[in-house]
Amino acid sequence: MVKTAVTLSGVLLDNPVIPASGTFGFGYEFAQWYDINCLGAISIKGTTREPRFGNPAPRIAETAGGMLNAVGLQNPGIDRVVAEELPKLREVYQKPILANISGFSLDEYVTCCAKADASPYTDLIEVNVSCPNVHHGGMSFGTDPHMVYDVTRAVKEVCRKPVYMKLSPNVTDIVSIAQACEKGGADGLSLINTLMGMRIDLKKRAPVLANTTGGLSGPAVFPVALRMVWQVYEAVHLPIIGMGGIQSAEDVLEMMLAGATAVQVGAANLVNPFACQEIIDSLPGLMERLGIQEINEIIGGAHRWEKM
Amino acid sequence: MVKTAVTLSGVLLDNPVIPASGTFGFGYEFAQWYDINCLGAISIKGTTREPRFGNPAPRIAETAGGMLNAVGLQNPGIDRVVAEELPKLREVYQKPILANISGFSLDEYVTCCAKADASPYTDLIEVNVSCPNVHHGGMSFGTDPHMVYDVTRAVKEVCRKPVYMKLSPNVTDIVSIAQACEKGGADGLSLINTLMGMRIDLKKRAPVLANTTGGLSGPAVFPVALRMVWQVYEAVHLPIIGMGGIQSAEDVLEMMLAGATAVQVGAANLVNPFACQEIIDSLPGLMERLGIQEINEIIGGAHRWEKM
């Protein structure tokens, strides 16, 4: 029997597959499709201090090999998430939970993360400094190393649980942003969030999304995500949760060979509600075919080949 | 009859469709597939001062909805291009030619552009400050507004023909780069070049590309390209040649509605040698169905809708 367990800063996962924030709701709804306790962990919908309706519709557009979303962080606010959503998830799910937190000010990040950290149901705090859909705040935190550093430090001060900074791919130099997180004391990194994109409706001669632009995700972005995980792994000594276009067990292993300790699966859940379960089910067989006994051993494996 | 002609800084094109640099060789080879005089213009393979072999193989990898290339600017050098390749192209082709120039130093850009400008066969100089495959030079020029400004100014001084700066999408703020080109005196902009990406071979546990990373192009990148054209159109008063994933007449019009005056078609030529011809053939019919009499009128059209 091959071994699929991995550890993220002390949090033990049965396998490296985590549904990505925003594509799995607050988790319990997927319990209708399958027993979600097969998951490595769950990253819940991005949460802010206040409840948010998000952006006007349309919020979704299709692209070749992917999709755009401009949901705009719709969520019931951290207090209700802690009081209602997390307990509801715990009823059907006993594995690790990543609280995904967004903010529009340093203060909001700190308040939200502290509350998420205090919940008995969370295991790891994933700080989204990268949502490209929110005009005042979100984007800028994740594209400037100084601001990312400030958020990291501030959040680390109020959290006892491991803090993972989730980075935007819409930057010239992902490595300098990742290094700022490391300097700020982050326990790990999640990358990548969505690439900023858009579509235009030919009949209306207007943007498809009411918000004009949205975040691109799905298999189309996989090579960009893989490259960023690769670059960051070379430069930073923090565990990485890799994501962006993962759809299969093959993609999971490719991402881990690039340097990820665990992965998240996002858009794939939307087109196939069983995506994570199917990936987890096919992982052991694929590992056997490739002669991998222990999944931990391949983390960053493609870098070591290079050095041979 | 609908009208498809457009003008790039005084250079008249019968239609807005231009095969993109690096995907159409020096043009004449496509004359075996169809009469290339149907094209709006041709952008020739990126040329440097010295002949270059380029990167070791493998140089190509497949991705979902696209491909990676790490050709690394293989070309016979500007002197042979001017003396041999351009005359050979002119024998079978009488429409406008864009000379695509790359460089590893300010000096190289200036020398090459001056030579390209002096050729009787070129109509427009397209300066690639964005090739992500060349380690020392290429990338850095296109990601720093100051360097882009310097290249633009220097090249403008030696060119009588219109100069279009071709920009990298691998930047935090494409608008500031575009504005630097405008300030430097550029006549227009070409965007986008390829997104930096990679793939890993699961059996070898090593990068597929010998160069580790490569440039992502094809339909996967279309929404990112469209967004950048949109943003730059809002902020800069220069004509834009839009490219990135264009495969159909629909994509051409979408790109023009976002703000492009003309478009380039890249990777699509590689999988379908007739791609440009087929797009050009289907453009009038599509325009009629959409009630577009004059293609010029839709340039940036989706911005005007927004303001209504």
Next chain:
Amino acid sequence: MKRGKFTVLQNKELAPATFRMVLAGDTEAITAPGQFVNIALTGKFLRRPISVCDWNEAQLTLIYKVVGQGTAQMSQMVPGTELDLLTGLGNGYDLEKSGDKPLLIGGGVGIPPLYALAKKLIAQGKSPRAILGFNRKEEQFLTAEFRALGIAVSLTTVDGSLGIKGFVTDAMPQTGYTYLYTCGPAPMLRAIDEKAVTSGQFSFEERMGCGFGACMGCTCQTKYGSKRICREGPVLEREEILW
């Protein structure tokens, strides 16, 4: 909600660019008229949501209009083609509220879900009547099937080539109905709302990521908070709608 493989039994053009597709497969998850299915198409990243027009234990019928690449692809499918569907999506119409004489109003490809609704209402002993609107005579479909149910059917066409000239609202009675069920383009729904004299249920469309409640891609504002068109909808109560 279920995922299942379905086989195309029939795929027939009923009117220009309007097709009926009959599919065989497990329909157990479908519980109410007005629900929809979400269809995976080769080469398309997102599924295509289409309302269930009619169903029984082993088959379901869809009626769809070709408006883009996905529906064009569907129109080319031959019997025997296998499709991956999510079924039983959305809330569907609530039959309990109908009263004795509900009025069903459908426009274009908003008409199909009202067909199963009419059948169920009749089965419950109600006397529905229907107003069906088209652009022009040649575009009509499903009208014979509605008439075959033995109910009163009024037709409208924008160009007057069939039935009453004008919009469905031009055929709406001032009174005499107990409840309203409607589906069609947003401007039509709004016009109906302005003329309606009873309570009712309106079915909406929105661009969808998942179609089953996971992504918040289809959320709209209602008087009672935000609702997902794919989950708390596509059918909303007249009273809650923010126009």
Next chain:
Amino acid sequence: MKRGKFTVLQNKELAPATFRMVLAGDTEAITAPGQFVNIALTGKFLRRPISVCDWNEAQLTLIYKVVGQGTAQMSQMVPGTELDLLTGLGNGYDLEKSGDKPLLIGGGVGIPPLYALAKKLIAQGKSPRAILGFNRKEEQFLTAEFRALGIAVSLTTVDGSLGIKGFVTDAMPQTGYTYLYTCGPAPMLRAIDEKAVTSGQFSFEERMGCGFGACMGCTCQTKYGSKRICREGPVLEREEILW
């Protein structure tokens, strides 16, 4: 070079994961053995290059091994499936250089292009002989067809389950042949080069963007400058190869 629609006539498993596909269509552009076709596959961005194993005016035969998603997709195709092919790609082998007794050496899926080559050589009155190498007996294919040409065929298997135990080089004569034609995995080509006593032509594989000379994706260095495997190759002269 031509683009054309081809129809699958036959698609048969010859050995584990190794298939023969016979296609009907316009083969006019194919001018020499050793050329290849480039196959468009639904859902895959790049085409798949496969050597022509044999052809006549109206048909061509490919033999391919399932190694990834694209070839797996090919292996599922039923007769009647339509495929979009670019044909007549690459230089192919030069028959003029063969001399009287050329030696053909193929390993695994490098064997197919040598079949048409052998046929053409025989037609020109030459006496080719062939060495075909496999991993093990079960993986053999095309050996009967080679023998049916009436030429001497030596077989090698790595595990010795058929023919000579070892690699193709273990079956290579020290002398007695006039020229060498070979195709197979790169390490095999290199080993052959070390043992070869005549001039010869070697066929190479490289990852390709276009397959017809447009992208410089497949370029390799030779003693006489850079060459595109898809255009100046896939067949290179022994003398020019930089190992």
